[in-house]
Amino acid sequence: MGSTTSGRHRRRHYTNRRCPCATSIGISATHSRMSKLRVSSNDGNLELVGLSQSSASPGVVWSSNLSSSTVSPTPGSNVAVLRDNGNLVLVDGGNSSNVLWQSFDHPTDTLVPDAWIGENKITGEYQTLRSWRNSEDPAPGMFTDTVDPNGSSEFFYLWNGSRAYWRSGVWTGRAFANIPQAVLNVIFNQTYVETPAYRRVTHVLYDNATVTRMVLDLTGQTKQYLWLAGSQRWEITWSAPTVPCDAYALCGAFGICNQRSQPPCQCPPGFAPAAERDWGLNDWSGGCHRRVPLRAQSRAECELACLENCCCQAYAFSGSVGCAVWHDGFHNLEQLYAGDDGDDPSPSSLYLRLSESELQHLRGRGAKGKKNRLWLVLGIVLACLSVFAALGASALVARMLLSIRRRRLEEKMAKQNGSSLQVYSYGELRAATKNFSERLGGGGFGTVYRGVVNGHTQVAVKKLECLRQGDKQFRTEVYTLGLIQHVNLVRLLGFCSSGSGDEKMLVYEYMPNGSLYSYLFGGSSSSSPCPSWHDRYGIMLGIARGLAYLHEGCRECIIHCDIKPENILLDKDLCPKIADFGMAKLLGRDFSRVLTTIRGTIGYLAPEWISGLPISAKADAYSFGMVVFELISGRRNTEGGHDVDYCTEAEDAAQRPSTFFPVWASARVAEGDTAAVADPRLHGNVSEGELERACRVACWCIQDQVAHRPTMAQVLQALEGVVDVYAPQVPQTLQYLTSLA
Known part of the structure; x- marks a missing residue:
């Protein structure tokens, strides 16, 4: 029930x-x-x-x-x-x-607080979530959420009870490894417990007035819903996998999954849903079928169809029946003789697939034939080796000449495109980085190393990972990025592309002051210098200018998608420069998968990333708002007040929030108490006007609805004081969470 x-x-x-x-x-x-x-x-x-x-x-x-x-x-x-x-x-x-x-x-497809899923060790029974068959039929569907049957604390999402397509990761003591954002949850406490009697996960509400549910829906995603009483609607606060197309076989045979369309499943040209009614009820498991069946027109085509499939065991072709192919064993085969075909006007032969040795035996080749053939093969091999030796030497010379020519063509192409990018070989960058020995940082998109080129110029070399693009497409995108230059963007100096994913690298200018993360949070002792308000506000302005240029100053809008302190670098004058812009285009469809699993990224992602809605430039505005809150407060949004040394009296530290900081800060800004949000290490040495503008801008940027967020051009005008910023409303979701805190 x-x-x-x-x-x-x-x-x-x-x-x-x-x-x-x-x-x-x-x-x-x-x-x-x-x-x-x-x-x-x-x-x-x-x-x-x-x-x-x-x-x-x-x-x-x-x-x-x-x-x-x-x-x-x-x-x-x-x-x-x-x-x-x-x-x-x-x-x-x-x-x-x-x-x-x-x-x-x-449980069926829904898990509510205090309920549980897992294993009863005494009875051996599993409590699982199981999706509906379709939108009207609650009978068990294709997708299941169950604990690992091998005994670990990991939970699997299964298709048809057998094929795993998503894993929670093991329980770390605070959260599941692949769901690190769960530690930020202020709605309920998720707990995994294992005893001799059971192993299970459950959720306990912090406030019993909260209405929430977790549903394994028809797309194979588990979605957490929160009821917003003010607007009388359900809000999706989390989903896994983040996009429905990550669910295995969601659209069935021949179906195409499109995460930008609703419903997500479509049929390719020449195909139609195998069950129209089921598709109308959001059950796409039946897939698509051909509108016109394929038929081989000749015995040769039938033979080719079998040879191209390693699982094909035999084939037969006749004019009346057409092409028949077998992938499994045979039963009831019977030897036929002349005149046994009865009324069949076009009898056919059955062709079995045999190994090469069996074919040779059937062709009557004996031991003598094999010996003669051995000498023949040896003679051919020796002749071929001589030819290959000559060709190898020629190929080596040709490769060197082609490499030189390729380098010249690349430099010529760069000049024609108006780009000043330098093309490096893998060996040059390996030498420049001393065999990639000095690591500066890294993330889901690659690792960054310090290097020196041209004898004295310091650079940052980023070795790209998770890159499946072809060489030509990669070069085209890189040349485009090389044309983008702005004082608040890290300059791309060159690249390396040797044709394989492991040897694609980008060369950037080196930033001596490191990242904004290390500048704000690198020192934890009371003797560490406290960034001044003047420097912080200048950094806010610089980031806003860089994003506004990416969104509106380039020929095509470039959405960064991963704005966070780690991707903001500082030069020797503390001028902020945005790094990793353009990575979404370089990585293509892998970008969202990598992004949503990077440690430290989730807290900056706009809600549409989690819910699977289309991404626009306003997603960068949301991330910018989160970064502004950290610049104002001098603390990580995800850390409690007891985790950070504010160099203040104990009673001041006790007043700092221990929950998700933007929840607390939004309420203070709505009340007009912006001074409470500022870093206590500043001891009030802030510009009240700038502080108020920055707080209000941050609150506007993190609104739930995309339409309510400002563009980065509007953000820049507000921070520069060109336009007035009136008090924002507390985002609906945050307003609800604030009432629970």
Whole structure:
């Protein structure tokens, strides 16, 4: 039994999900006026009574089926109670603490707080989440969320009960390894517990007034929903996988998954949904089929179709039947002779696939033939070796000449494109970085090393990872990036592309003051210098100018997608320069997968990244707002007040928030108390006007709705004081979270 909420917020209960009487009747029975849920006066079972296929009169279509060990002494007094947490329990009327059956032990596609999924070690039974078959049929679907059957703390998402397509990672003590953002959750506490009796994960609310649910939906994604009472709607706060196309076989055979369309599944040209009605109900597992079946037109085409498939065991072709191909074994084969074909006007032969040795045996080649053939082969090999030696020497010389010519062509192409990029070989950059020995940093897109080129020029060399682009496309994109120059963007000096993914590198100008992260958070002792307000505000302006240029100053809008302190570098004058711009185009479709798994990135991502909605330049504005909060406060948004040394009195430190900082800061800004948000290490040495503008801009940037966020050009005008910034509203989601904090 399970429960859900329809679009009109009407509560439904679904029973007998594992084996419904019939798809249509099993569902309609739950809505029939003649159906009801009752406690049997005979055996004390909880029963659903309604119409069935076999009888026109009402009967029991589902029962809790209490075992003999759980039956109460007085079954006629059993009582069904729907508790405040949504758990439907059957209790002993004579002892209300004796729970005989509960719905939390039978989850469907939905997990609510206090319920659990995992393994009962005593019975060996697994409690799992299982998606619906389609949008109208709650019978088990294709996707399952279950704990690792091998005994680890990891949870798997399975397709058809067998193929894993997403993993939570093992439990680290605070969160699952692949869901690090869970530690920021202020709605509920997620906990994994293992005892001799069970291993399971559960969620406990921090505030019982919160309404939330986790659903494994038809796309194979688990989505966490939060009910916003003010706007009377459900808000998706988290999903895994982040995009539906990461679910295995979501669109079935020949189906195409498009994460930018709704619904996500489409059929390629020449194909149509195999089951139109199922597709209309968001069940795409049947896939697509050809509108016109393919048929080989000749025996040669049929033979080729078999030879090109390693699993093909045999084929046959006839004019009346066409091409037949076998991939498995045969049964009931019979030897035919002349005249046994009966009325078949075009009899065919069956062609079996054999190994080469068997073919040689059938062709009657004996040992003598093999010996002669051996000498023939040796003669050919010796002749070939001589030729190859000559060709090898020629190829070596040709390769050197081609390398020189290629370098000249690249430099010529760079000049024609107006780019001043230097083309490096892998060996040159390996020597420049002393065999990549001095690591400056790294992330999901690659590792950065310090190097020296031309004898004295310091550079930063980034070795790219997760790059599947072809050489030509990579060079085209790099030349385009080389044309982008701005005082607040890290300058691209050159690149290396040797044709393989492991040897694609970018060469940037070197920033002596490192990243904004190390500048703000690198020192934890009270003797560490505290960045002045003047420097912080200048950094805000520089970042805003760089992003505004990327969005509106280039020929095509460039969305950075990964704005965070680690990607803001500082030159010797503390001028901020944005690094890693253009990585989204270089990495292509792998970018979002890599981005959402990088440690330290999740807290800066706009909600549309998590919910799978289209990404626009406003996603950078959201990330910029989060960075501004950290510049103002001098602390990580994700750290509690006890984790950072503010060099202040104990009572001041005690006033700092211990929850997600933007939640607390947004409420203070809405109240007009911007001074409380500033870094206490500044001791009030701030410009009140600049502080107020920065706080309000940050709050506007992190609005839930994309349309409510400003463009980076508007942000720049606000920070420069060209336009006034009025007090923002607290984002709806943050406003709700603030009430819980």
